[in-house]
Amino acid sequence: MVRLEKEQIYFIENYLExxxxxxxxxxxxMIDHVASEIEQLINSNNLGFYETFKFYMxxxxxxxxxxxxxxxxxxxxxxxxxxxxxxxxxxxLLIFCAVLFLSYKWLLTIDVEALKDIxxxxxxxxxxxxxxxxxxxxxxxxxPRFSGVERLAFVYLMCFQLFNFLxxxxxxxxxxxxxxxxxxxxxxxxxxxxxxxxKITLQIINQYRNDYKFMTS
Amino acid sequence: xxxxxxYICFMANSKLYKGSLVTIILKLLNxxxxxxxxEITQKVKELTKGELKITEGxxxxxLHKLEAEGLLEVEVKKVDNRLRKYYKLTQEGNKxxxxxxxxxxxxxxxxxxxxxPKVSLE
Numbered sequence: 001m002v003r004l005e006k007e008q009i010y011f012i013e014n015y016l017e018x019x020x021x022x023x024x025x026x027x028x029x030m031i032d033h034v035a036s037e038i039e040q041l042i043n044s045n046n047l048g049f050y051e052t053f054k055f056y057m058x059x060x061x062x063x064x065x066x067x068x069x070x071x072x073x074x075x076x077x078x079x080x081x082x083x084x085x086x087x088x089x090x091x092x093l094l095i096f097c098a099v100l101f102l103s104y105k106w107l108l109t110i111d112v113e114a115l116k117d118i119x120x121x122x123x124x125x126x127x128x129x130x131x132x133x134x135x136x137x138x139x140x141x142x143x144p145r146f147s148g149v150e151r152l153a154f155v156y157l158m159c160f161q162l163f164n165f166l167x168x169x170x171x172x173x174x175x176x177x178x179x180x181x182x183x184x185x186x187x188x189x190x191x192x193x194x195x196x197x198x199k200i201t202l203q204i205i206n207q208y209r210n211d212y213k214f215m216t217s
Numbered sequence: 218x219x220x221x222x223x224y225i226c227f228m229a230n231s232k233l234y235k236g237s238l239v240t241i242i243l244k245l246l247n248x249x250x251x252x253x254x255x256e257i258t259q260k261v262k263e264l265t266k267g268e269l270k271i272t273e274g275x276x277x278x279x280l281h282k283l284e285a286e287g288l289l290e291v292e293v294k295k296v297d298n299r300l301r302k303y304y305k306l307t308q309e310g311n312k313x314x315x316x317x318x319x320x321x322x323x324x325x326x327x328x329x330x331x332x333x334p335k336v337s338l339e
Contacts, residue, residue, distance in 0.1 A: 006298045028293075029254060032301045033273055036255040063274060070278050078285040211291050212300075 002042045004035050008049050012038075015057070019065060023147035025212065026071040030064060075147040079155055079200070086196055095195055100188035107180040107187075115183065119171050123163040126190050130156060130198045137205045146212070148204045152197075159197060163190050234269055238279050240321050241271075243288070243306070243314040251292065251305035254280065280304055288313050 004012075012031050021027045034056070041052045057064075086092060107115065134152065143149065166186045234241075245260055246252055252260070257280075258271045283289045288310035292303045306314065 003297045004299075009299045028300045029277065029302050032253065032299055033255050035297075035299055063272070067274050067277060070274060071281070074278050074281045074285075078281070081285065212293050 024144035104184035
């Protein structure tokens, strides 16, 4: 049974990377699949690596690229599903209630005009903690571009837009202290979601570090 | 050469098999300690004598979904100058396999009754 040399594996890896298969975990699985197919073909046809590779890619490149899209869609779905599952867990609900209570108590101590200014900076403040976790984790652990980690940016973006909307909505809504309970609910939602995303980011990074010990950036 | 390549590209599986993909994967993993993607495609081809060919476009998303659901766990190993991702069943995955196989057997039984009314459900 023919086994591909290290250089031939690098060749497949470079080819896939140059074909926009950017995420290391997706590329790793595709390299193994393509290499296994090529080994099988070399064995049955007694042809050289480059010739076999060329024929394989001529007939399968579209499928390989389509698979890449499927992988990415799958990664997005997995993250969103994880977010939903965690969202309805008791600890997260307790955090929501605690933040709601504390926010309401705090809101009663400040005046309406000051609150409008504070709320306008909420979206920026909410993005700081999880960006910090994301950057520090990647810098310290030096993990490569994994799909699950990088696609978290998509979730960050969605949450940032949501926070922005909530912030604008509450700024518009605050007219008197009687509306502060609604503002407290919005604050609790933003804080809870931020905590949840930080938790999921750390979980995903740790899972990759555990499952892909051999890979470093 | 060309004929062989076309053979790889040609995936004329019946739509009837599509709903059973997860059960097929779980059953194969249940029978061996761990398997990797390409190995699963080859095993299915071998067992069905080429009748059923699983494309990577169907296989990998299904494997990743099962992994996300906690039914499979993964192990990455260095094999033949490259990294290989192995999948194996978790405890929950083992339970799900039993349930999926029972479900499939019930389905086959019901279909047999419909296709051949002489066969009873008992």
